Amino acid sequence: MESIRGRMTIWYATALIVSLAVFAVVLYFARRSATYQDLDRRIQSEADLTAGILAESYHARGLLVRKDTTGKPVLISEVAAVLEVVPDYLLVTSRDGQLLFGSPDARSLGFAHFEQLTALASSPGGLSGPKRFQMPSGPTLDYVVRSVPEAGGQIGIILAGADTRSAELQVEQLVTTIVIAFLVGVVPAVLVGRWIAGQALEPVDSMITEIREITDGRSLHRRLPVPMEKDELGRLAATLNQMWTRLERSFAALRRFTADASHELKTPLTVVRAGVERAITRPDMPPETLATLEETLQEVNRMTELLDSLLTLARADEGRAELHREPVDLRDIIEEAGETGELLAEHAGVGIDIKLPPDPLVVTVDRSRVRQLALNLIENAVKYTPRGGQVSVELGTNDGRAVFTVADTGIGIAAGDLPHIFDRFWRADSARTRTSERAGTGLGLAICKWIAEAHGGTIDVQSRPGRGTTFTVGLPRA
Numbered sequence: 001m002e003s004i005r006g007r008m009t010i011w012y013a014t015a016l017i018v019s020l021a022v023f024a025v026v027l028y029f030a031r032r033s034a035t036y037q038d039l040d041r042r043i044q045s046e047a048d049l050t051a052g053i054l055a056e057s058y059h060a061r062g063l064l065v066r067k068d069t070t071g072k073p074v075l076i077s078e079v080a081a082v083l084e085v086v087p088d089y090l091l092v093t094s095r096d097g098q099l100l101f102g103s104p105d106a107r108s109l110g111f112a113h114f115e116q117l118t119a120l121a122s123s124p125g126g127l128s129g130p131k132r133f134q135m136p137s138g139p140t141l142d143y144v145v146r147s148v149p150e151a152g153g154q155i156g157i158i159l160a161g162a163d164t165r166s167a168e169l170q171v172e173q174l175v176t177t178i179v180i181a182f183l184v185g186v187v188p189a190v191l192v193g194r195w196i197a198g199q200a201l202e203p204v205d206s207m208i209t210e211i212r213e214i215t216d217g218r219s220l221h222r223r224l225p226v227p228m229e230k231d232e233l234g235r236l237a238a239t240l241n242q243m244w245t246r247l248e249r250s251f252a253a254l255r256r257f258t259a260d261a262s263h264e265l266k267t268p269l270t271v272v273r274a275g276v277e278r279a280i281t282r283p284d285m286p287p288e289t290l291a292t293l294e295e296t297l298q299e300v301n302r303m304t305e306l307l308d309s310l311l312t313l314a315r316a317d318e319g320r321a322e323l324h325r326e327p328v329d330l331r332d333i334i335e336e337a338g339e340t341g342e343l344l345a346e347h348a349g350v351g352i353d354i355k356l357p358p359d360p361l362v363v364t365v366d367r368s369r370v371r372q373l374a375l376n377l378i379e380n381a382v383k384y385t386p387r388g389g390q391v392s393v394e395l396g397t398n399d400g401r402a403v404f405t406v407a408d409t410g411i412g413i414a415a416g417d418l419p420h421i422f423d424r425f426w427r428a429d430s431a432r433t434r435t436s437e438r439a440g441t442g443l444g445l446a447i448c449k450w451i452a453e454a455h456g457g458t459i460d461v462q463s464r465p466g467r468g469t470t471f472t473v474g475l476p477r478a
Contacts, residue, residue: 004204005197012193016186024178035167039142040130046086047144047160053082054092054151054158065100065154073154075101088162089117089141095156097122113138121145121159132164139163203233207240220248265307273300309443313424316450323366323454330361330402330475333371334395341378341391349387352378355394363402363477365455370475373451376444377406377471384469385410401457402477407470413463421461422449448473 057079058064065073073094074080080101083090090103099118106117113135120133120143134140143161210224223244224237276297280290338354345352374393381391385408395404413421420426425442448471452459456476463469 005194005201008197008201009190009194012197013186013190016189016193017182020178020181020186024181032167036142036164039162039164039167040144043088043142043144043160043162044130046088046090047146047158050083050086050090050092050158050160051146051148051151053079054148054155057082058151058155062152063154064151065094073098073100086160088160089143090161091117091121091157091159092155093118093121093157093159094154097156100155109138117141117159117161120161121157139165142167203237207233207237211240214244220244220251266304266311269300269304269307273297273304276300306443309447312447313443313450316454323369325364325366327362327364328367328370330363330365330370330395330404331356333367334374334393334404337371337374337378338393340375341382341393344379344382345391348382348385350382350385350389350391352382352391352393355392357396361395361397361402361477363475365475366451369451370455373448373473374404374406376448377473380444381406381408381410381469381471384408389468397477398474400477401474403472403474405470405472407468409468412465412467412469413461414465418461418463421445422459 054064057076061076061078064076064079066076068074075083075092083092083101084104086103087105088103089106089109090101091099091106092101094100099121102114106114109117116133116135116138120141130142130144132140132142140163141161142164143159145157145159148155148158207224210222214220214222223241226234226237226241276293279285280293280297285293334354334356338352341354342352378391378393385391389409391409392407393404394407395402397403422445424446449459452473452475458474460472461469462472
């Protein structure tokens with residue numbers, strides 16, 4: 001789960017479900033214990049009730065036992081009729097252990113189970129309180145045995161018992177209860193919890209949206225709205241704003257330094273270049289001195305190019321690099337840059353192929369900047385293509401945009417280097433530059449990216465080591 005809201009909802013739901021499950025288990029065992037206690041009290045009450053009935057009947061009639069047709073002793077019919085309504089298992093025995101009465105539930109047991117019940121009534125030491133007995137292949141009983149001395153000398157023992165299944169909470173009932181509680185309680189609680197999490201994290205979403213729009217050094221003047229509540233989110237917004245204030249100052253100082261240094265260095269470099277150019281034209285210049293001056297002039301030109309690039313990017317960062325837009329036929333710009341590229345390719349022993357559409361492709365752009373963009377890409381393609389390779393430049397349209405591509409069959413760019421090729425001063429391994437070529441400044445592609453994006457366009461690159469590189473620039477036609 002990628003969002004904090006989702007994780008909070010899952011944690012909340014998990015905690016709620018676990019709490020509900022623990023509560024259900026505790027409730028089950030607590031209720032189970034309570035029902036067993038109720039069962040023990042019930043059978044004790046039944047035994048006391050039976051003893052009271054027998055005692056009252058003895059005082060009223062005097063005689064409670066008679067012989068049935070087989071000669072076995074049984075309770076008189078009046079007393080037996082009263083005891084018939086007593087629930088659960090009830091046995092009444094005589095002093096000599098003979099069965100005088102059995103309740104309907106007791107008589108419904110099988111013969112073996114009924115004999116086991118009768119044996120419990122006559123077992124020694126049975127008058128010590130409620131007990132439990134598991135009948136083999138039968139029910140489990142809680143029972144109590146007590147004597148009835150107040151019923152005369154004919155009545156011996158009363159056994160009152162009940163099946164423990166009547167006290168067990170069924171698993172199905174527990175599952176049904178949990179399902180009902182889940183549907184009635186957990187689902188609405190999770191939905192409400194998700195809504196609460198969303199409300200709590202809504203300021204975070206706003207911060208994320210605002211931060212995403214601050215993508216470069218030109219947007220550091222923006223600030224996050226600080227909530228009125230001085231909670232964690234309010235302190236986070238205030239801290240981020242303080243950080244951006246420091247970053248804005250640092251970027252502004254860096255841009256001012258870059259622009260001022262570039263501007264101030266151009267004048268002395270111009271003077272140096274002019275002096276070197278005049279010295280080179282002297283006919284009496286020794287050859288070794290002439291070679292040194294030519295190398296110096298190359299370095300001065302390289303420094304001038306670097307300063308121009310730095311000044312361009314510094315002005316772009318400050319928003320002072322204006323674009324002079326006008327409707328132009330993009331074919332003319334690509335053709336002009338291609339002519340320069342052909343001269344470079346001829347000198348480097350590289351073939352170049354330029355494909356232009358037959359119809360005009362008019363776009364509203366800054367002509368000089370777009371020419372600079374195209375020429376930078378073509379120069380790079382020629383520079384990094386070995387002798388005998390091929391450079392292709394093609395102009396066309398795609399999805400309502402003007403698109404031109406510059407492809408070469410050069411050494412390509414490693415996959416790990418692709419994300420950095422538009423970074424300033426970044427250059428791939430030195431092996432990518434032919435030893436016969438002077439090293440670049442590392443700013444050309446950064447300028448290309450700025451030109452494309454300043455026109456509302458895009459620039460992409462695809463490359464494989466040893467297979468060449470393809471740059472694709474898209475510019476809006478409107």
